[in-house]
Amino acid sequence: MIYIKNLANIMTIFRIAGTICLCFLEPLTASFFIVYFLCGLSDMLDGFIARKTGNATEMGAMLDSVADFIFLSVMLIIFIPLLPWKLWIAAWIGAIALLRLVSLYIGFVKYHTAAFLHTVLNKAAGFFLFAFPLLYLLAGMEKTAIILCAISSLAAVEELLITIKSDSLNRDIAGYLRQKTADNKNKHDIQGE
Structure with missing residues (x-):
């Protein structure tokens, strides 16, 4: 029973280990793609399993975000020296990284924790990063x-x-428009009381 309860977190930890293993494999080879695919599969399944088994936790969400950050970092370490980068691509990636750091800083100041969000757009970006x-x-x-x-x-x-804009941290928020709709509903409910 303990194994089932921790299965999602165990998968996430294996994803971190698999990601680190990618550093030691020749990029774009069969062995690289096998480990890469297993890392991506575990990323898709860990949250699903946690929710389906009723074991989704704040710690699990944070561990998943840390695993995503490690994966992104390793991909940059592997692919930056390997691929032909144009200046505009590097500048665009730098601007995205800066936005992410500003968001993390503001979240840390507001919520006193790393405020990684699991929005639909973040999941889409993660999917396309995985498909890179x-x-x-x-x-x-x-x-x-x-x-x-x-x-x-x-x-x-x-x-x-x-x-x-948000008053409290909700890591599993679907997106900004959902946030606005929820905020407006809460304001309407409060005014109606």
């Missing part, structure tokens, strides 16, 4: 960068807006 090696092989660097950076930009701006 395949997209790169199919579409090339520029098209892949435009797709990934556009979605990541929207996700970063949305996360910053939510962090600035």
Whole structure:
């Protein structure tokens, strides 16, 4: 029973270990893609399993966000020296990173914890980041960068807006428009009392 209760967190920890293993594999080889795919699969399944078994926790959500951050960092370490980067792509990625850091800083000041949010746009950005090696092989660097950076930009701006506007931390918020709808409903309910 303890195993089932912690299955999602165990999967997340294995994702962190698998991500670190990617540093020691030749990029874009069969062994790299197998470990990469298993990391992505665990990312998709851990939250689903936690919710379905009734074991979703704040610690699990934070662990998942840490695993995502480690995955992103390792992907940058692997692919920055490997791929042909144009200045505009690097500048765009830098701007996204800056937005993310500002959002994390504001969230830390407001909530006294790292405020990683699991919005729909953040999940979409994560999916396209996961698909990066395949997209790169199919579409090339520029098209892949435009797709990934556009979605990541929207996700970063949305996360910053939510962090600035919300009164309390809700890591599992669907998005900014949902936040506004919920805030307006709460204001209406309070005024109606």
